[in-house]
Amino acid sequence: MDSRTLKRRDLAALWHPCTQMKDYGEEGSLPLLAIRRGEGVWLEDFDGRRYLDAISSWWVNLFGHANPVINAAIRDQLDELEHVILAGCTHEPVVQLSERLIEKTPEPLTRCFFADNGSAAVEVALKMSFHYWKNRGHPEKQRFICLSNSYHGETLGALAVGAVELYRSTYAPLMMPVITVPAPDCFEREAGETCADVARRQFAHMERALAEHADETCAVIVEPLVQCAGGMRMHDPEYLRLLRAACDRYDVHLIADEIAVGFGRTGTMFACEQGPISPDFLCLSKGLTGGYLPLAVVLTTDEVYDAFYDDYERLNAFLHSHSYTGNPLACRAALATLDIFDREPVLERNRELARHMGEALAPLREHPHVAEVRQTGMIAAVELVQDKSARTPFPWQERRGLHIYRHGLTRGALLRPLGNVSYLMPPYVITPEQIDFLVEVMREGIERAVRS
Template sequence: MNNHDLTRRDLAVVWHPCTQMKDHEHLPMIPIQRGEGVWLEDFDGNRYLDAISSWWVNLFGHAHPYINAAIRRQMADLEHVILAGFTHEPVVRLSERLVAITPPGLSRCFYADNGSAAVEVALKMSFHYWHNRGHKKKNRFICLSNSYHGETLGALAVGDVPLYKSTYGPLLMEVITVPGPDCFGRKPGESCEQVAERMFKVMESTLEKHAQETCAVIVEPLVQCAGGMRMYHPRYLQLLRDACDHYGVHLIADEIAVGFGRTGTLFACEQAIMTPDFLCLSKGLTGGYLPLSVVLTHDLIYDAFYDDYTRLTAFLHSHSYTANPLACTAALATLDLFEREDVIQRNHRLAQVMAESLAPLKDHPHVAEVRQHGMIAAVEMVKNKATGEPYPWQERRGLTLYQHGLRRGALLRPLGHVSYLMPPYVITEAQIQFLAQVLAEGIDLACRD
């Protein structure tokens, strides 16, 4: 088997995600044969440093021996069982551990099988809570501009990235979109915390006006990942938590991409010292091994559904592979690695190296900003640094950087004109410096007239 043979077979039968398939007439795809640590290797022996954790899921590298061994052991005992009316040890242990490590007060775990599904669960659960409590007028949601929460219809509705959403507008529920606290648009001399406080005034007035019809506000804490890795200050989350309590509205924290150490703390909400009503987790939950997601909530929500069957208050939402034992085992092994190794502290050092390595790009004539939260760093390319004018999206300059990265042995997948690093935590300081060098080279190539 070689790259050419597998690519030819692939193009005959596979429709790839987030891809214009016609691109593959001139853009070769990369067939991967194996992975180890931060490296992916194709069938021709070429290696690529996985700088984006294979779509933000991989925490401890590919083919990690500890996670591998845990899954093998579980596979010999139980591969799957229905979770309605049945249970199994991995899901009980995982739920106990998640309740122990997530923000205080979260006490119940409801499982699904991917991030979008978790968001759907949280939206439905919030709406259903108010329905069960007799607040039938509460049927709307508030989201932030530039937000992204997934591709299923409910999750898509509460997002605000036109590239993904606009085509499906007629199918989506109407939501209230509030300008977000993105620090990229700060005024001269204004801090990110001041931006958060200024922009929160719009959210507060929206809550005051629409609280009676609003189920929940949904946010991506600290980093709007698919929206171009735009970042904001934790102060916004503190103010939002207080306001949601004041106006009687739920707060949904979508930590699908930013949870499990990505922003410098185990969960981004910790930096605001607040607990949401619903916490959505996926991606890194299983270390990047198997699909699994979970929505954590508290007993006040749970109790609104707990009643005699004939009252019809139960939350009748399900997935065939809910809390699959193999996926739960991968998640347990991932949490073991956090406990056995001082991951968060080590990440602080790696994040510092990332900041130092990318710092020279701040002076690049076509870089508007270098920004970072923990182990997520982003570089925003612009046509005009003085005015912030972006390059036309049709020019696809990020594609030039992507292709350069592959030639240099690095998997970098820019979001339009925003390039970013979100590597596995087993990356070395030297490998971070290498990625920064490749990124700088790619930006030089991409910004040529």
């Protein structure tokens, strides 16, 4: 098998996610990578070419491809139990994983409800919050508040509480109405403002929304610290502190979507720790299994759990399910991932890698077409603009970021920009030298992008 043969078969049979397929067809200009194997930070195609996975394969891979610890755990589980229905049954991996997640997440999160993916986790949290208020005698609470530029997944409920129009506008007629307030995006800071100043200024919009709509609102949903799919826009932890206090004051739930930012991405195990706050619902996925298998979980409190604990005849149970809920293979991968966090100084090492990444990217701040270089932990982004002083973006139709993507492939780097934002979110096993390589490739790609 060679790359060309596999790509031809692919284009005759597959429909890829988040993709205009014409880009890869006979008239298209983008190459389709036929990946044969992975090891560490590297992906290898059928012709032996290697690509450094700078984006952790859509932000899921934490400890490298074909990690021996996670591989061994999955092999071991294969000989014991591959899957069993979780309604009426249980098994050791799902119980142990629940216990360890409760131990690692902020108090008072004490209950785990498993799902298959990030969007499904958000759906669970939305439904659970709504149903909680109904069971507690507040059926009037039916609305949700979200932030501008937010993204929470592709299913209809998750899309509804998102605000990136590229993903949601087509399906708007199918969605429930939500209340959207301006995000505390530090990119929008005024002269002399700190990111904390922006958070306090922008929180006035949330305060007004809660004051006006709390009686009809179930929950506020946020991506703590980084709006990833929204162009890696970042905000100060001050916003989380203010939001937690306001949700308590107005008797509204707080849903923290840490699907992309959990498990060490922001410098702490969970982004909420930097508040420090604890949400009423914590949604986790992506890095949960180290990038191996689909698994998601929503952690919540005994207070929420108790609202559903009742006699069957009262019909207060949470009747939400997925066929592969709590899959033992995925749970074992997740347990092995947590083992690595427990046995190795992952967060300390990440902080050193993040410091190095920041230093390597710093010269790009002076580039005449770079509006901002921003970073939170192991997430760094470079935003291209047409006019630096006015921060005028390049027209989206020009797809400038694709020049960086294509150049990266020629140099052996998988960089997949979000529009005009090029970013790094690599596996944690990357080396400082490999970070330097990625930054150099990104710089070269930026030069090509702005000259085109």
